[in-house]
Amino acid sequence: MPNMETESSNTTRAEEIKLLANEAFKAHKYSQAIDLYSQAIELNSQIAVYWANRAFAHINLEEYGSAIQDASRAIEIDPKYSKGYYRRGAAYLSMGKLKEALKDFQQLKKICPNDPDAAKKLKECEKAVMKLKFEEAIAAPESERRSIADSIDFNSIEVEPQYSGARIEGDVVTLDFVKKMMGDFKNQKCLHKRYAFQIVLQIREMLGALPSLVDINIPDGKHFTVCGDVHGQAADSLSVLFFFFFFFFFFFFFFFFYLMWLQFYDLLNIFELNGLPSEDNPYLFNGDFVDRGSFSVEVILTLFAFKCMSPSAIYLSRGNHESKSMNKIYGFEGEVRSKLNETFVELFAEVFCCLPLAHVINEKVFVVHGGLFSVDGVKLSNIKAIDRFCEPPEEGLMCELLWSDPQPQPGRGPSKRGVGLSFGADVTKRFLQENNLDLVVRSHEVKDEGYEIEHDGKLITVFSAPNYCDQMGNKGAFIRFEAPNLKPNIVTFSAVLHPNVKPMAYANNFLRMFS
Structure with missing residues (x-):
């Protein structure tokens, strides 16, 4: 009983x-x-x-x-x-x-x-x-495929007289151009395809010359900012005071105009809080620039344009969403077709294969999108030697860099994502010791406060897309490191208003049924 x-x-x-x-x-x-x-x-x-x-x-x-x-x-x-x-x-x-x-x-x-x-x-x-x-x-066999970039001559693309958007004069991407382009994006205007091709082709050449693991040197007294996933999200930063208006009509008109003018993206909101990228204010964006959010084209062109303007002002790591398989499902491919054209779909896929897989700041801070490895003994030289110019494989070092996650218990376990693995504090500690490092910074996971410190303080997750997919209610965060001590200063921020374009607007039709 x-x-x-x-x-x-x-x-x-x-x-x-x-x-x-x-x-x-x-x-x-x-x-x-x-x-x-x-x-x-x-x-x-x-x-x-x-x-x-x-x-x-x-x-x-x-x-x-x-x-x-x-x-x-x-x-x-x-x-x-x-x-x-x-x-x-x-x-x-x-x-x-x-x-x-x-x-x-x-x-x-x-x-x-x-x-x-x-x-x-x-x-x-x-x-x-x-x-x-x-x-x-x-699909053509891999050995027979030619680079889509070889078939593109952006100089032959005519810019219509009525086009009033941002223009690149000659071969140099300037800060004035980038500011003008961001202003156009605020108002949901498109960049002319000629200049979009010019930026993406230039960034392809620039990224392709980099190693798979990039060393970053921050001089004493200088700072460096690391951002996590932004996922093409939009945000509207509205901060205005209306002292008085004599008539309601004028109040309504000017309020509406100002609201429309300040349609910022989450990416631009970060720049408002922390300043634009420059040699004195450098950034690292740690993967997952695209997919899910419906402003991925604007985000990726802005990041690429800043990199073209000043290579040392901004660094970019590959995330698991910088891949064909993810882009087909989660919206970037559809968005590129809608806002640009089919050629850009192939071109972005090529460029994503050129993105470095990890960075090391001042030989002490290891920054990677996903996490660590299924075996001990992986050295920085092994990461630098990875042939990354391909779609991410389903196993191996490259896969684990992009997909793995930390776990609270020691040791290693199966991935909750079904790709990569989960790794404990002991794995993090051994990797840091074997490579004479102090800290792992990674992204890849939404966190309520925009960040989480784990593994006895040796691992920080940073996620920079607040209110992820318009439903999670999380904060966003970025990390500022000051040289020489590189103590992480974490800055959090909340989501703000954004244009009425829902997340996953360009995603696979089938997937949208479940969103």
């Missing part, structure tokens, strides 16, 4: 905790929701909905590997539980594993033959797989 009472009590308590988890999920507190669903699972692990709901929370935190595990467990408990297939299919889709996603949506349609939503998702998945097969069939 006591065992039955205990079981009944656990069942009741698990349901109560599930309801609390559901409320946390609705409030976009996904980490809290995962903790609560985990508590419910500990009390009663045979309820499929607990696992499926936790999978959904993992999906919202981009922890697709964990989502697949949880959804698979829900299916084991109840093979006819439709949401198990739905969640797992969504996670596979988010990882770009379309064929695996198709199998789950085919099963979902069998279980729910009269559900129009299931039928719609299956149809879209079938279309995506067919498109992928077609692209694979017509």
Whole structure:
């Protein structure tokens, strides 16, 4: 009898905790929701909905590997539980594993033959797989592919007389040009394709000459700023005082005009807070410049233009989203087609393969987008020797640099993302000791405060996209280092208003169904 009472009590308590988890999920507190669903699972692990709901929370935190595990467990408990297939299919889709996603949506349609939503998702998945097969069939072998850059002559592109936007005079990208371009972007105007080609071709040549691991030297008394993911987000920095107006009409008119004029992007908001990039105010942007947000073209052209203007004013690292597979799914490819053209899709893909994989500041601070490695003994010389001029592989040092995440427990574990790995404080400590370094700075993960200090203070995550995807409610952050001591000074900032263009506006049609 006591065992039955205990079981009944656990069942009741698990349901109560599930309801609390559901409320946390609705409030976009996904980490809290995962903790609560985990508590419910500990009390009663045979309820499929607990696992499926936790999978959904993992999906919202981009922890697709964990989502697949949880959804698979829900299916084991109840093979006819439709949401198990739905969640797992969504996670596979988010990882770009379309064929695996198709199998789950085919099963979902069998279980729910009269559900129009299931039928719609299956149809879209079938279309995506067919498109992928077609692209694979017509793709030229790697050895026969020519650089798209070789076929572009931007000088032959005519600039129409009516074009009133920013212009590059000659071959030099100037600060005046960059300021004019940013002003045009504030007003949601496009840069002429001639100048966009000029910038991207110049940056391709510049990045291609760099090593895979770049050393940065900050003189004593100078500072250096590291930013994390910006993901093409937009932000509106509005700060104006209206003293008085005689008529409501004028108040309304001028307020509306000013609001429209100050449509800044999150990237520009960082520059407002910390100053424009220059030789005296250098930056490192640590990957994931594009995707998800709907202003990725403006962000990437601004970063590239500053790099062209002054190579030592801004440094750029590759993130996991600077890749073809991610860009196809999460919006950058669609946005480039909409705002520029198909040629730019191929050109950006080439340029992303030229981005360095990591940086070291003053031989003490290692900066990388994702994290560390599945084996000990990796030296900086090994990273510098990586042949990075390719799409990221699914394993190996390059993959782990772009995809890995820290974990609280020691040792190494499977990646919650399904790519790369998780690594503990002991792994971080050994890597730093073996390479005579003091600190790892990485990005890759949204954090409530815009940053998190882990691994006994030896690892800092910095994330610079506040209110990520217009739903996470997180702050953004950047880190200022002062030489010679390089003590990290972390600056946080909140999201501000932005133009009414939703995140994922250019994402894969299928993925938008789940957003």
